[in-house]
Amino acid sequence: MHKAFSPSRAAGPLSSVSKLLLLASLAIVTASAQVVPVPPTPQVGSSNPVTAEPLVSRPHTKPCVVSLLSNAAFENFNGAPLTYAPPSACPGPWAKVVLTADFTVTAGRQFDRSAWFYLGDTNIFYGTTAEPRAALSPSWHIERDLTDLTALFKSPQTGLASIGNVVNSTYTGIIYASAELEFYPASWQAPAPVTPDVIVPVSSGNGPVTLNTTTDQATATLNLPRNVEKVYLDVISQSQIGDEFWYLCVPTPVAGELETCGNTAFRETEISIDGKAAGVAPVYPWIYTGGLDPYLWEPITGVQTLNFKPYRVDLTPFAGLLADGSQHTVAVSVYNANGYFLSTANVLVYTDHGSKEVSGGVLSNTLTAAPNPEIVQNLSTDSSGTTTGTVNVGSNRTFSITGYVNTSHGRVETTVAQKVNFLSAQTFDVNVANGPEIQNLVQTSTVDSETTTRDGFLVEKTSKHISFPLTLDYSFLNNPNGTFTQVVSSNQQDLHNEAKSLNGFQYFQSSAKEQVNSQDTLQFDASFNVTAPGVGSSSASYRSNDSLGDCYSRSLTAANQKLTSVTDNKGCHDHDHWF
Missing domain, CATH: 2.60.120.230 (Jelly Rolls)
Structure with a gap:
């Protein structure tokens, strides 16, 4: 909802003081000109799909x-x-x-x-x-x-x-x-x-690109104007088939004895330009409505299940390079893809309206081409064939990329600095032949980023913290009478915090948190047929607010596939900001 002001969109040259005042005032106006509507209240007692997520904010114009x-x-x-x-x-x-x-x-x-x-x-x-x-x-x-x-x-x-x-x-x-x-x-x-002037799709015509291995790529050829000023990439990587439950995978050599998928529980989307590392996007652990236990997601669906949110990668340090008049290639791949992922992306390009041609380049880039995850296994198998223990995989990446563009309003230097951390800790108690199958997971995926833009004496910083925690407990037990019981619980979260400052003065801050908790128990007969609907409960909450006073809140509860309560605007007051 908040848009930063770009001086190149002004009618003529501005002084640095004028740019500072315009940026601060526009930040207030654009963030206040729209309101987040509360979605229609879902019907208590219904089994229809429901989410706590807000609708898109809108202006009051028809x-x-x-x-x-x-x-x-x-x-x-x-x-x-x-x-x-x-x-x-x-x-x-x-x-x-x-x-x-x-x-x-x-x-x-x-x-x-x-x-x-x-x-x-x-x-x-x-x-x-x-x-x-x-x-x-x-x-x-x-x-x-x-x-x-x-x-x-x-x-x-x-x-x-x-x-x-x-x-x-x-x-x-x-x-x-x-x-x-x-x-x-x-x-x-x-x-x-202010919106992008050029859009370049990274797709397979009218669909996403299939990525079966780490080396597979979705690519697009870039023939951009000579006045590129800012560049972003909105990317989605969706896990499918063998990779659908990638967050429950383990190293391939032990996948058989643990009855799960291989290639470890680590996946990451890699972005490159002309074969050189340019950015990183975490893979969100979406769980679809048929995943693990369909009754877990009825009526409350998982986080973003029905409507994925693209992850935005800031490629602005490469703007000067991409404006050199040469052809370039942007590529998207998924590290550890294991058959298979679907990926799609949109390149969003902003141009300098005050100049037909800019110059610039990349000053430094410490991002490596691939991550180097660390795997720690502590497993043992007893005489009955039961394997117990833990499998952990983690990845920590810290990098900084700096580039510059000589624009119509002066030299603009952009630095994107990020820490991208991932950790999966799994616990197992598995007997392939006739024993229990218990697999518990605690996973964290975080990105801490700071983008610094230097335009003359103006220094604008945007800091973001993004986190995708996931906790899963799964057990499939053999009962003495020959039947089976499956118990699954899931805790998904999606956390976003953002702050913007100009020359050390913070002028905007926002936060959003979504959480879905679900648990269900299923009974199976001796032939693995479900004998009755699941017996479980779930809850969902979404809360967002910002420093301008805008606030949205919705909480939901459900039990045994029916919605039981809806609570709106708890902790929020009515706001309608107009100037």
């Missing part, structure tokens, strides 16, 4: 709406074509562009499915679907802020909505989807933000 899909049926892997034309009644500039989509799966039997929308080979939505039941036809709503893709929407585009699905006598659930784009005209209260 939007023009463009339909992309209307109740399209997904029964195979063909997808549904998308055709887009800019809204004639809202030619721009736009204060906000929002994608909304609504999904339904017919009652019956169906797997969770991956879903993605592309326009002009550019990803505009990525998520998964909910699983139905014989007496449950789940419906849900998603939204995504696409304002940074404004350049894409200025001209007609074609694309594809894909929800690969199989419908036959066994898997009967048909998935339906509708989608619209909302364009909010800019006004004095809600001015149009």
